[in-house]
Amino acid sequence: MSTLFYRFPRLAGLALFLMVVAGIAALATMGRQEDPYLTERFGRVVTLYPGADAERVEALVSERLERVLLELAEVDQTTSVSRANISSVSFGIREDLNATEVEQAWTKIREQVASIQASLPGEAGLPRVVREYMGASSIIVALSWPEGSDASIGALGRLSRELEDRLRGLDATYRTELFGAPEEEIRVVLDPEAAAALGITASDVAALLARSDSRAPAGRLAGDDYDFIVEVEGAFDTLERVRAVTLSGREGRGFVRLGDIATVERARREPDATQAWFNGTRSVLVGAYVQPDRRVDNWGRQAERLVEQFRQATPGLDVDIVFSQSDYVEKRLYGLAINLGYSALIVFGVLFLMMGWRSALIVGSALPLTVLLVLFLINMYGQPLHQMSVTGLVVALGLLIDNAIVVVDDYRLLRRRGLERLAAVDKAVRTLFAPLLASTATTVFAFAPIALMPGSAGEFISMIGVSVIFAVTASFLLAFTIILSLAAWFDDKADTGDGPRPFWRDGLRSRPLAWAYRKLLDAVIAQPAIGMLLAVILPVTGFLAASTLPSQFFPPTERDMFEISVTLPSGVSMEETRRRTEAVTAMLREYEGVEDVGWVLGGSAPRVYYNMRRGQAGRPNYAAGWVRTISPAATRLITQDFQARAREAFPGTMVLATPFEQGPPTPAPIELKIVGPELAVLDTLGQDIRRVLAATPGVTYTQAQLLLGEPVARLSADEASAALAGLRLADVAGRVRADMDGVLGGTVVEGVEVLPVRVIGPADRREAAGNIAATPLPGQGRGAMSTVGALGAMTLVPQTASIIRLDGERANPVYGYLSPFVLPAPALESFFARLDASGIEMPPGYRLVIGGEAESQGEATADLMSTAIPLLILMIGSVVLAFNSFRYAGIVFTVGFLSVGLALFGVWLFGTPLGFNAIVGSMGLVGLSINGTIVVLSALRNSPEALLGDALAIRETVMDATRHIIATTLTTMGGFAPLLLDGDPFWLPFAAAVAGGVAGSAMLALIFAPAAFVMLVRFRGAGAQALPGPAPAS
Structure with missing residues (x-):
């Protein structure tokens, strides 16, 4: 065989x-992607609760959802954010579950959430389970009207949905989504005085409209030779049909058409939930994702052809592909292939010279x-x-x-x-x-x-x-x-002679170098302890230098894009957020390297990189986006300068320019979670922590997630006055809310588009708190009518804006954001030194938990080490069985341990941070060092004379193994030379760990291993008299 x-x-x-x-x-x-597909382990449960403040949302919705989620063994952690009108409970599924078990966990989560729907308040909406897709968009298309066009944003939304449908129908499309699309509706603007005169409210009108929208079948007419469905005509299909609905006043106050007391129009819902802007133009962004196992380059070309066909079919509409993942996939894989090709050429050149x-x-x-x-x-x-x-x-x-x-x-x-x-x-x-x-x-x-x-x-x-x-x-x-x-x-x-041979036939050979190397081996054999000490100088130096290396577990990535976000104080309108993003965009346009700027206001931006954070819906004071530059080098220069300028130019606004990095998504580089029961104490501790964090070098902004003191307009209604008008306070709140936010009643179907019918009060009622006082309130009795102002005074009072809970406990996470390319580990170390000096201590019942990149690094390291111990035992067993000796295995693994020091020396030599890629490089160097040592020790064990301690046999055996050890060393160094010269921050720590330490690994195999072998032979007492006299080197 x-x-x-x-x-x-x-x-x-x-x-x-x-x-x-x-x-x-x-x-x-085979499929091609830029980054690996990640199983959808993260999600959130979103529940709307109109009219409820943050504390009520927490008590009646968030806490109950958290409790049922934490009952599942598959759920690892939960984080809930309770704000006025909305609850968002984020959760993560256990990391040790495989893809099949994760899918089963999602089924259990949906069942668990559905099981408590009946126990939630009646005014709350149904909880919606959202799965977070972990990956970058495959393509993003921006739709906008040309400057000066009078076309409506509503029409832009309809066209964007048409493009979304086409992309969804493309083969291998996984999912699609829209950003900044307006929500159109049939708006019924009720005249409050006319409605009050009839004794009806917006809720009454909405209920009547729902009953007038006849869509349900009225039965079935069946005979011997026919079978028909019976319908009642009257479904809402036009605006005129809605206007024609007849309303009856209470207690004989007459009949009127809806069109007589209300304006019925097709309009977009205001204020917008989100807005999208691209290069200063109001747009709608259409994102699509390809299936994980398909080639994104082939799919991307099909998608681009589809977009071009759509562009030609919609003249007068600007249709631009603003992001295509296939471009980055081809560039990334092409770059790696080129490096691999250069490495192969260098390896071949080294082999030609050596062999x-x-x-x-x-x-x-x-x-x-x-x-x-x-x-x-x-x-x-x-x-x-x-x-x-x-x-x-x-x-x-x-x-x-x-x-x-x-x-x-x-x-x-x-x-x-x-x-x-x-x-x-x-x-x-x-x-x-x-x-x-x-x-x-x-x-x-x-x-x-x-x-x-x-x-x-x-x-x-x-x-x-x-x-x-x-x-x-x-x-x-x-x-x-x-x-x-x-x-x-x-x-x-076969050439058995010892005469000179041309290098192109058998490789380079140098008699002077061979003579000097034999002399070195003679000295090592004679004094093995000295040889071992010489071989460990570089590894020990590497271990000592490791303590000075900065830590960055997840390296940055070279990309011609960076993430941008703007956060204004709570309570700011989306219009003010838009004005601020315009100013930020103008500052960005001052840099020559900026090509495109995209924004999404009121929510999260589409993912142009796989680990961009989501889950920011419902925040009109927030905007997120991306900036595309001419090159990765321009990205580095712009982000550093822009971040410093933005801090000075926009006081009171958090403007973040964040380069993309590898690793899981984190809310901030530094995250400090204060956990405890009382909101006031959590707020005080959060402010104390923020002061210390803000004084830490490298920190640009700090932010506490627990927000107290948000202004809210509160009506101090007199319950007795309301009772005289035939109303209860809950009725007052419901009628004001209906006037302000509207009430749904029926739908208008246009083709495949379904438009909800919303009954709402005039727009001027929502523009100022004083206007609310004039809202009429029809009473229960005949002729009874009052106004909101008659029931009490309207004042602005502070209220809790958001409440955070971590795994069922109240918390106040404090975020620290860093200047671009500043490492989190040194900044966190500096913060704790300042915290110790400040004397701030956690009261009983409160604790400080570290999150952010430090937590992600700890979790990733724990996952990496979770399988290391069993595999280390298998590794030891394989070497012991190969040599049938624990002593030889001990030499091999000593070399493996020392090679880690060599890898650290290489990382220190090239000045790169110590992180994940350096760890992977260390593993590669360990394998290389162990391989060389095993080959040398095997050759020595296969020589009977060497086992007897014959110094000449030991020297010549090592000489025979030296050529392929040196060849392997040089091919490795040459193979990694393109990565070292390229300077990519993702590759450099890895290449530095291998190429920087590989020369030392040859010393371990050719000096340390033979010296240890000699020590072992002497220790066993075999051939002691044969060792003193090696033959003269020739």
Whole structure:
């Protein structure tokens, strides 16, 4: 079996053909995305409760929903926000559940929410469960009228819904959504005095309209040869039909048509729930998402053709594609492919210099063959091609070539010793199979924690580990089958001489360097302790330098866009928010690198990056958007300068320019959660924390989520006066609310569009608190009528604006926002030092919890380590079984531990932060170091003379292994050179950890491992007399 592929060339040719075809087919058919798809583990329950203040919403809605959600074992955490008129309860599903279990959890959540609907207040709406999609939009289209056009925004909304329908019907579309689309309705503006004279209210009119809108079937007429549905004509289909509805006054006050006492018109609901603006023009944004397993580039081209057809069918309408994910996917994957290509060329060049042209071609063929095989395996695994799976290939670049180098170099060594081709192939397989299997297994176990990491973080990064595992496993199989067979087939006549050979044939060789290296090995063998000390200098330096490294677990990303948001004080109207965003846009336009500015007022912006936060609906004082620049470099320059200018130019307004980063979405870089029972105490503690946080270097803004003291217009109604008018206070509140917000009654159907009919008071009643006093209130008795002002005075009083609860407890989260590209870890450390100096302490029953990026980092690290211990045991077991010795395994894992120090040294040397990518790079370097050490120790154990302590045998055995160790080291450094030169902040920490420490890993394999072997031989007392005298170096 060891020579099967060599003896049967047709079998090898068939295997090669299948690998190439399978890899190319997989590349052509597998899905392509910029980022991995994340399971929808996060959601919220939104419940409207008109007329209720924040405290009432908390007590009657939010607390009950929290309680039933926390009863589910699948729900990990809840956060509720209670504001006037609305409750929003956010929740997360446990990270250790897989995709199937998550879907089952969503079913249980809906059932649990439905089970308490009957216990909620009658005035509250039905709770709505919303699933948060974790991913960027595949395409965003902006629709707007040209400047100077007199077309209505309502027509723009209808056209945007038509485009949304077309995109939804496109093959492979996952979902669609609109931003800034106006809500059209049939508005019945009631004359309050005329209605009061008839003794009817807006609620009475709405109820009558609902009964007049005849849509239900009146029965069925069935006979022997016919079967008909009976209907009553009268459904609302035109405005005139609504105007013609007859109203009757109370107690014989007469009959009138609705059109006589009200204006009936088609209009958009005011004020707008949200508005969208793109480049200073009122727009509607249409977003669409492609299914996770499909190619976003192919879908994107189809979507662009569809948008172009829609543009041609709607002359006079501006239709612009403002974001297309396919552009970023192609750019990202193309950039990675180019880097991979450059790396492969550098690797081939190094192999040519180290091993000669023939071996370079044979060993280099392992690169494309492994990549094709990995693409096939990824496709079979059911994953698309994205930056993380390609990252795994780049990570494996320095590892997958190692096996091929070792087997080819060992085969050539055996041929020089006089063995025939078949015998050399057979002996190479028998000698190297076990140690290379052990080294491959250790690499697999080293990356298995990433591949098996649970939760959202695991879903995002797991393909790095999976790709590395596929790559090193494929390279191991290829090395002992195809690569070794190619080496034998294309081998020339064995050269057993020691004369000079041209470098292009067998690689560079230097007698002076060989002589010096032999002298070094002689010294290490003679004094192994000194050799071990020399080898650990760099690792120890790396461990010491690690304490000075800044921490940034999730690296930033190079992108020609950044996120922008504006938050005004609570109670500000959307019109004021619009004026402020116009001023911010004008400041942004002062920068030459700014190309596009998009805003959504009153809610969250569409996702142009996968981890943009959502859940900001119903906030007229808030606006979010994005800015597109000419390049990632321009983004970096603009965000830093703009953030400093905006703080000075807009006092009292929080303007945030936030570069995009990797990692899960967080509300703020620094989040401090104060948990306790009393709102007043929470508010006081929050203000104290904010003062300390605001004084921390790097912090731009602070914000407490618990808001007390929002102004509210309150009617101090006299209950006795209301009773004399035949009213109760609840009746007064309901009638004022109907006059202000309107009451729905019936619908008008136009084609497939359904427009609600809303009965509402005149607009001037909603413009000032004083106008409310003039609102007439028809009483219950004949002729009884009063006004709101007659019942009491209208005053402005403070009221709790929002109440936050975390896992069933009241809390006051305090957010700290940082200047662009300022690291959160040093800022948080500085804050705690200032907090300790301030003397602020939490009272009994209150506690401070750390959230934000620190919490996300802790959760991701815990998930990464959750599988590390069992896999470490498996790794140790594989090495122990390969060597059948705990002592040799101890040497191997000592080298692995020291290589972590080398990785840290590389990170420190290149001045990059210590984060997730540096950890992944450290794992890659551990695998590389362990592989080299296993090869050296295996060669020493396979030499009987070396086991007896013969110094000459030990030296020459290490010399034989040196060429492929050096070749592996140089190919790894060369493979990562494009990433180091590119300077991408996402790749740089990873490349620095591997390439920066790989030279030291060669010292560990060639100096530390032989020295430890000599120490082990001396400790066992074997061949003690043979050690003193190595032969002179020649």
